[in-house]
Amino acid sequence: MTVTAPLAVVGRASFTALAAVGRIALFAAAVVGHLFRPPFYPKEFLHALIQIGWLSLPVVGLTALFTGGALALQIYAGGARFSAEAVVPSIVAIGMTRELGPVLGGLMVAARVASSIAAEIGTMKVTEQIDALVTLSTHPLKYLAVPRVLAATIAVPVLVAVGDSIGIAGGWAVGVNRLDFNSATYLKNTVDFLEFWDVGSGLVKGAAFGFIVALMGCYHGMNSGRGAQGVGRATKSAVVAASVLIFAANYLLTEIFFTS
Amino acid sequence: MIELSGVTKSFGQNHVLRGIDLKVDSNSSMVIIGGSGTGKSVLLKCILGLVHPDGGRILLDGQDVEQAERDSFLARFGMLFQGGALFDSLRVWENVAFRLLRGAQKRPRDEARAIALEKLRRVGLGPQVADLYPAELSGGMQKRVGLARAIAAEPEVIFFDEPTAGLDPIMAGVINDLIREIVTEMGATAMTITHDMTSVRAIADHVAMLHRGKIRWTGPVAELDTTPDPYVQQFIHGRAEGPIEALR
Numbered sequence: 192m193t194v195t196a197p198l199a200v201v202g203r204a205s206f207t208a209l210a211a212v213g214r215i216a217l218f219a220a221a222v223v224g225h226l227f228r229p230p231f232y233p234k235e236f237l238h239a240l241i242q243i244g245w246l247s248l249p250v251v252g253l254t255a256l257f258t259g260g261a262l263a264l265q266i267y268a269g270g271a272r273f274s275a276e277a278v279v280p281s282i283v284a285i286g287m288t289r290e291l292g293p294v295l296g297g298l299m300v301a302a303r304v305a306s307s308i309a310a311e312i313g314t315m316k317v318t319e320q321i322d323a324l325v326t327l328s329t330h331p332l333k334y335l336a337v338p339r340v341l342a343a344t345i346a347v348p349v350l351v352a353v354g355d356s357i358g359i360a361g362g363w364a365v366g367v368n369r370l371d372f373n374s375a376t377y378l379k380n381t382v383d384f385l386e387f388w389d390v391g392s393g394l395v396k397g398a399a400f401g402f403i404v405a406l407m408g409c410y411h412g413m414n415s416g417r418g419a420q421g422v423g424r425a426t427k428s429a430v431v432a433a434s435v436l437i438f439a440a441n442y443l444l445t446e447i448f449f450t451s
Numbered sequence: 452m453i454e455l456s457g458v459t460k461s462f463g464q465n466h467v468l469r470g471i472d473l474k475v476d477s478n479s480s481m482v483i484i485g486g487s488g489t490g491k492s493v494l495l496k497c498i499l500g501l502v503h504p505d506g507g508r509i510l511l512d513g514q515d516v517e518q519a520e521r522d523s524f525l526a527r528f529g530m531l532f533q534g535g536a537l538f539d540s541l542r543v544w545e546n547v548a549f550r551l552l553r554g555a556q557k558r559p560r561d562e563a564r565a566i567a568l569e570k571l572r573r574v575g576l577g578p579q580v581a582d583l584y585p586a587e588l589s590g591g592m593q594k595r596v597g598l599a600r601a602i603a604a605e606p607e608v609i610f611f612d613e614p615t616a617g618l619d620p621i622m623a624g625v626i627n628d629l630i631r632e633i634v635t636e637m638g639a640t641a642m643t644i645t646h647d648m649t650s651v652r653a654i655a656d657h658v659a660m661l662h663r664g665k666i667r668w669t670g671p672v673a674e675l676d677t678t679p680d681p682y683v684q685q686f687i688h689g690r691a692e693g694p695i696e697a698l699r
Contacts, residue, residue, distance in 0.1 A: 230554065238540075315538075322501050323536035327550045327600075328525045 218410045222340050225333045235338040243304050243339070243405070244346030248353065250303055251296045255354035258291050259283060259361030267370050279370065280377045281384035283362035288385065289449075292355040293393045294441050297400030300347055301433040305408040308339055309429035312412025313422035321413070336409035340402060347401030348394040355393060392448045399444060400437050407433040452477050453498065453608070453640065458507035459664075460493055467493050469664030471507065475657075480634055480641040482651050482672070484686060485661035486695060491644040492533075494661065495610050498642075499528060511608075522555055529601035529639075533613040535593040537585035537600070544581035547571060547599045556604055570599040574629055591622035598626070602633055609634065611643040615650050627653035648687055651675070660686065662695065 262283050270276045312335055315321050321331045359381060366372040407429045415425035458471040467490040475481040483491050496502040498509055500516060509516045516524060537546045547567035551558045558566070568578050574595040585593055594614065601609055614630060615623035627650050634641045634654075643654050651658060652672065659669040660683050668680045675687060685693030 232553070318534055319532045319536040320538055322496070323530070323532055323538070325501055326499055326525060326528060326530045328522050328554050328556075329549075 219406055222336050225337045232338050239339045239342035243343050247300050250299050251350045251354045252357045254295050254299050255358035256361040259358030260365040262286055263362035263365040279366055280380035284359055284381045284385045285389055287358035288355045288389045288393045293351045293396035296351045296354045297437045301404045305404045305429040305433040306426045308408025309412040309426045313415030313425040316415050340405040343401035343405035344398050348397035351393055351397035396444050399440050403436045404433045454510040456508050459505045473666050477640050478638050479656045480654055481657045482643045482655035483659050489661045490664055491661055527607045529606035530610040531597045531601045531614055533616055535597040542582050543596050547603050550604045570603050574599045591618055594626055608640045615647050630654050
């Protein structure tokens with residue numbers, strides 16, 4: 192073993208990682224390019240919208256409800272250390288709309304949707320259904336990826352908006368029933384403190400996270416290996432990549448929105 | 452006519468096709484035989500453009516397939532995949548009419564359904580299966596639906612990838628007969644890949660044997676049993692001893 196061997200290992204790993212980033216970027220560019228070029232598949236888009244948006248409502252809603260409640264308890268306990276219990280409504284609102292609503296909503300959708308898209312498309316690849324699409328003069332990217340990515344980009348902000356409302360309601364329920372807040376005062380503090388951009392920034396984040404989730408599901412599904420193990424690995428990679436990219440994109444967007 | 456000359460394809464260090472030269476006449480049925488892993492499926496996928504060959508030329512009626520306009524080129528083909536490759540999320544009739552419901556050959560939905568029902572009838576399936584999903588069908592029925600989908604848009608060229616794999620001998624016989632009848636009736640050019648010698652005798656006008664990435668032998672099906680080629684003889688009689696290694 193030569194002295195340069197470890198460097199070669201690092202170099203190889205770096206090139207592999209860069210190649211993967213390049214492939215994903217090219218895939219994303221191809222999907223975006225096909226968004227604006229016919230043929231369009233409205234039926235597949237509507238189906239994806241129901242699968243990704245409507246059917247994710249329970250899991251996103253429950254996550255937001257419990258998170259809002261826990262957040263109220265934590266802020267109350269923390270605020271009590273310097274007599275700032277009154278900030279509970281405003282911090283719950285800002286915490287849910289700016290951060291927890293979009294990030295937790297995005298993660299729950301990643302777990303539910305990225306895995307399902309990757310498994311479905313991966314199985315289609317393994318069973319030659321994607322080859323069959325090509326022989327039937329249908330572009331697989333256009334038919335499979337574009338409707339899903341578009342649906343997720345539209346559906347996740349709506350899920351985030353619903354999640355924000357339920358999360359704030361969860362905080363209100365805990366605040367009123369467990370922490371003895373006056374209901375009207377709690378709601379007034381929430382509404383008075385909240386600004387449009389608190390909600391708006393979360394919705395923009397939601398759109399970005401939706402795009403990431405569906406893109407990762409489609410990319411890993413279409414590049415799935417052979418057999419059950421290949422599909423399993425594609426599913427796992429889709430969820431991990433979507434989750435990590437959500438955190439990275441969240442930091443980046445927070446820097447852009449709130450530090451200037 | 453489909454004409455392949457010097458077609459090569461490698462996957463890394465695995466040289467699957469090492470210079471394929473083959474002619475398939477129009478309106479004839481060519482069956483390609485050969486052991487597992489000899490590149491039969493890759494050959495069909497190269498012709499369809501699902502896999503891009505590393506070298507050589509593939510001509511369809513004198514036109515290079517790499518330069519053909521993709522949609523109109525693919526509209527000339529139908530393909531029956533080994534596992535059927537039916538779309539799980541679509542009903543049987545929507546699978547059959549897939550090409551007729553979208554793209555250049557799009558028809559009104561009622562008309563597309565009527566054509567799908569007619570094609571299903573042609574492969575021996577009644578209208579009661581039209582609204583089922585593929586998962587609700589047996590393997591043999593899925594193959595028939597795949598066959599109905601392959602012929603739905605009346606293609607000039609039909610590819611059959613292991614059409615009888617996984618079927619019992621009776622159902623395999625039914626599928627072989629259907630393929631022969633449909634190809635003759637439509638006047639289509641057919642290319643089939645199979646290991647099943649019963650299928651070869653039922654479907655083929657001509658046979659080509661693929662071995663180690665090259666066409667080892669080709670000729671009319673009538674000469675298959677009389678050719679002295681030891682590779683062909685070992686393969687068609689299923690002998691373990693001979694020039695083809697049993698363990699590959």
